[in-house]
Amino acid sequence: SQTIHQWPATLVQPVGSPLSLECTVEGTSNPNLYWYRQAAGRGLQLLFYSVGIGQISSEVPQNLSASRPQDRQFILSSKKLLLSDSGFYLCAWSVGGSNYEQYFGPGTRLTVT
Amino acid sequence: GIQVEQSPPDLILQEGAISTLRCNFSDSVNNLQWFHQNPWGQLINLFYIPSGTKQNGRLSATTVATERYSLLYISSSQTTDSGVYFCAVEAPNFGNEKLTFGTGTRLTIIP
Numbered sequence: 001s002q003t004i005h006q007w008p009a010t011l012v013q014p015v016g017s018p019l020s021l022e023c024t025v026e027g028t029s030n031p032n033l034y035w036y037r038q039a040a041g042r043g044l045q046l047l048f049y050s051v052g053i054g055q056i057s058s059e060v061p062q063n064l065s066a067s068r069p070q071d072r073q074f075i076l077s078s079k080k081l082l083l084s085d086s087g088f089y090l091c092a093w094s095v096g097g098s099n100y101e102q103y104f105g106p107g108t109r110l111t112v113t
Numbered sequence: 114g115i116q117v118e119q120s121p122p123d124l125i126l127q128e129g130a131i132s133t134l135r136c137n138f139s140d141s142v143n144n145l146q147w148f149h150q151n152p153w154g155q156l157i158n159l160f161y162i163p164s165g166t167k168q169n170g171r172l173s174a175t176t177v178a179t180e181r182y183s184l185l186y187i188s189s190s191q192t193t194d195s196g197v198y199f200c201a202v203e204a205p206n207f208g209n210e211k212l213t214f215g216t217g218t219r220l221t222i223i224p
Contacts, residue, residue, distance in 0.1 A: 032210055034212075042219075043214060044199070044201075044214040049211060059211075090154075090156065094210070101158060102212055107154045107155070
């Protein structure tokens, strides 16, 4: 069966510090991978998605970036965090192509101070 | 992009009641999912239902694609059903392989 991992679970970082959140998927090959952000407990905003290694699409311009160095690894990064980057970050995967379910990881709660 | 509206935004019911949650969307969809977000933030898949009706225990869902809405029913609601319920759609006219989420319905079941 497939599983999705995210770490860390929680993170408190000062403004201006770098960020690296990691997501890995087990039990499947060539998945679509997604990063979402949820602020204030409602509404998920799609940040990035990837249909293959090195293929990243950005949905929202911001100071965040994403990379996919391996087939089942998706990384969310920032060089300098802003207060507005605080939120709950969720990684998701689906089988490649349309019309398939997305499955979510446990999330990382980021607080920028 | 496609608009996804969920109603009501908040729903407070007594234990044992039937909960009815609605999701309206503004364009044709080829994917629709319902999720439950638990108090720890985990999104739990409930239904993949771009059309038709499905049932899983006390939960059922119906999507009428031609009229652009979906309904989620929870019968004999329990306190553990509390949380936020999200509808999410994939619209081929607005980019495949991406879900657009509604703003959610916060369900509170009172003992």
